Amino acid sequence: MDLFEETNDWETKLTPILKKYKGRKHPLEYQNLYQLMIMVVLSAQDSDANINSISPALFETFPNMKSLASSSVENLIPHISKVRNFGTKANWLIEIAQTIQENKNIPLTMETLTALKGIGRKSANVIMREAGVPPEGIIADLHVIRVAPRIGLITESKDGNKVEKQLMQILPKTIWDEIGMAFSFLGREICRPKPKCEECPINSICNYYRINR
Structure with missing residues (x-):
């Protein structure tokens, strides 16, 4: 059965990257x-x-x-x-x-x-x-657009707003503030266009890894 079809707790599944990237500042080097x-x-x-x-x-x-x-x-x-x-x-x-x-x-x-x-x-x-204000959505940059479908969370789309909408329907609001940037950092560092799957902290729940290893 595809992960996309499962009803398991995504917050628990994604805990490794939520912990790994929690609170990390955005790569833009701003001061205020x-x-x-x-x-x-x-x-x-x-x-x-x-x-x-x-x-x-x-x-x-x-x-x-x-x-x-x-x-x-x-x-x-x-x-x-x-x-x-x-x-x-x-x-x-x-x-x-x-x-x-x-x-x-x-x-x-x-x-x-x-x-x-x-x-x-x-x-x-x-x-x-x-x-640090309460989230009203989930960051869906080009890295998230690549990573989320690979994992099996959502169907593939190049449209960031569609990706965000799918993620908001699946993921609990309690993790909206961090999960977008967690996916983004994962995409920048590990789940790149040519992914380093063996290094990925969530490869055990990833569709792409299951199919391609």
Whole structure:
């Protein structure tokens, strides 16, 4: 019988990765909530490493939401020109800053975050997780999209929102805050496109490992 069809306790099955990655900070090297929000928007379709490399100079020029709000797209672009889709993202960031105005006004609910330009459910889930507020969803980045179907949790999909919806239907809310990043870290380190299955702490419950070992 496929794991997907089982009704066993997924929270127990996934405990090894929940313990391994619990509380680990997101790979974006942010110092505060303002920096995190800006970096999350910039990281869409780009690598965390690239965003980390351009961020120190960016935040030296724009240290807070207020300084960004009083600037312009033209002034911002030179600082993010190495980022994919920098023109569109510059427009998004200036609009976000002018909407929020100050760091203290940064919203922390799914509804208020996704109302901002350039912030979808995945980005909102990351921001909320890092801020330590109660989860309203599960992070479904490209690593989660690869890992969750391999395990046998969900059916395969390239659509992050569909993956998130499936996971929310299967996994208890008690682990929503950590399981997305746990899958993401597992995907970055072990369950890569060419996976290192022998090193995986949950290979005993994994469909992919059962079929391919």
